[in-house]
Amino acid sequence: MNSLPKLIQQCKDLAFDLQFTRSREWKAQEEGRVVVGYMPVYFPREIIHAAGGLPVAIFGGGDRKQIIKGDAYYQSYICHIPRSIIDLALDGHTNHFDGYLFPSICDVIRNLSGLFKLNKLGKFVKYMDFPQNFLPEIGGVFYQQEMQHVLHYIKEINGKEVTAHDLNHSIALYNTNRRLIARMYDIRQEFPWRMTIEELYYVLRAGTVIPVEEHNDILEQVVAHMEKEIGEPQDKIKVVVSGAFCEQPAVGLIKAIEEAGCYVVDDDYMLGSRMILGDIDPSTDKPLEAIANAYIHQSQYSSSIYDVHNPKEYRLAKIVQDRGADGVIFASASFCDPSLLDAPIFQKAFDEMGIRYISFQYSENINQFKVIKEQVGAFSDSIKLWEDDKALVIA
Numbered sequence: 448m449n450s451l452p453k454l455i456q457q458c459k460d461l462a463f464d465l466q467f468t469r470s471r472e473w474k475a476q477e478e479g480r481v482v483v484g485y486m487p488v489y490f491p492r493e494i495i496h497a498a499g500g501l502p503v504a505i506f507g508g509g510d511r512k513q514i515i516k517g518d519a520y521y522q523s524y525i526c527h528i529p530r531s532i533i534d535l536a537l538d539g540h541t542n543h544f545d546g547y548l549f550p551s552i553c554d555v556i557r558n559l560s561g562l563f564k565l566n567k568l569g570k571f572v573k574y575m576d577f578p579q580n581f582l583p584e585i586g587g588v589f590y591q592q593e594m595q596h597v598l599h600y601i602k603e604i605n606g607k608e609v610t611a612h613d614l615n616h617s618i619a620l621y622n623t624n625r626r627l628i629a630r631m632y633d634i635r636q637e638f639p640w641r642m643t644i645e646e647l648y649y650v651l652r653a654g655t656v657i658p659v660e661e662h663n664d665i666l667e668q669v670v671a672h673m674e675k676e677i678g679e680p681q682d683k684i685k686v687v688v689s690g691a692f693c694e695q696p697a698v699g700l701i702k703a704i705e706e707a708g709c710y711v712v713d714d715d716y717m718l719g720s721r722m723i724l725g726d727i728d729p730s731t732d733k734p735l736e737a738i739a740n741a742y743i744h745q746s747q748y749s750s751s752i753y754d755v756h757n758p759k760e761y762r763l764a765k766i767v768q769d770r771g772a773d774g775v776i777f778a779s780a781s782f783c784d785p786s787l788l789d790a791p792i793f794q795k796a797f798d799e800m801g802i803r804y805i806s807f808q809y810s811e812n813i814n815q816f817k818v819i820k821e822q823v824g825a826f827s828d829s830i831k832l833w834e835d836d837k838a839l840v841i842a
């Protein structure tokens with residue numbers, strides 16, 4: 448077993464490798480291998496794996512790439528991530544990718560898929576609509592058809608006919624992945640000092656750019672370390688971070704929240720890796736239906752999902768309660784419509800329920816956040832000083 452610092456460093460290097468080197472190596476190792484890039488928030492990676500492909504998340508350039516071409520494609524009053532994604536693609540960072548998938552989340556991502564088509568990037572580009580109808584016979588069937596389209600695109604490249612056995616095998620691997628990630632969060636809930644949120648972030652983000660088998664191996668080692676008594680508890684409140692599911696904050700900001708006095712015991716930074724709660728049935732003769740059913744019945748709350756019968760404000764409140772958190776930090780990328788449109792809904796409900804929160808906005812390329820750190824510090828101090836003022840009441 449590797450040491451924890453070594454594993455963390457390995458994950459950090461993988462997570463921020465803007466040349467996507469591991470996927471280049473993986474593709475070169477065998478004839479017919481297919482690399483498929485996907486954008487946040489969520490994509491069922493199982494189907495790409497089953498088709499002999501490697502799904503690779505593209506989270507933008509963060510604060511590590513100077514944007515030149517991207518600014519020519521987008522107006523100033525939208526978020527930053529589409530500029531850095533198109534810049535990465537036009538500068539050849541993803542020129543070994545065979546295709547690109549754009550899950551539906553907002554108009555920005557929709558337009559980005561159009562720009563990829565216009566620039567003839569990859570052998571296929573698909574904007575993938577996810578169901579907003581949560582009836583299995585309607586939304587579920589539609590979702591299965593969308594997944595069939597993706598499998599068809601990949602088959603045109605490598606000729607692989609995907610069987611139920613292939614899909615079940617991939618589902619089982621991703622089930623293991625989800626279980627190990629959930630275990631890390633459960634350990635952190637009780638012992639958040641055993642691994643910082645920054646380190647956890649590296650470990651999860653690395654998993655979005657390497658084969659799931661390799662990530663599972665890393666996760667098993669990390670969990671084994673976290674199960675030991677390591678680190679020293681500090682006087683910090685516990686918070687949940689919500690709203691940062693697409694464009695990612697700079698790592699310095701992720702780190703600053705904990706440095707300012709908050710243990711982050713849950714978050715949605717890498718929501719796509721945690722979107723499905725629990726296992727997907729890995730032993731069925733209709734695996735696409737199993738994936739669709741999992742999305743319909745077991746998906747995490749998200750700004751990309753409008754499920755009128757399952758209000759997200761209560762779902763977030765439940766997470767706060769289950770994690771024993773003292774409050775919520777709403778962190779939204781500047782101009783992120785899905786996140787910013789949800790914020791007032793959450794905040795109104797939380798005012799009524801007595802859940803304390805603060806909110807701020809960020810941009811992936813901004814590494815100056817003194818004001819945010821002071822705000823978070825004041826939030827933490829106020830909770831420590833007036834801890835018993837409000838009781839949590841979830842309707």
Ligand code: SF4
Pocket residue numbers: 526527528529552553554555556693694780782783784785786
């Ligand atoms: S950050 Fe928000 S607005 Fe921008 S692409 Fe992502 S979901 Fe859309």
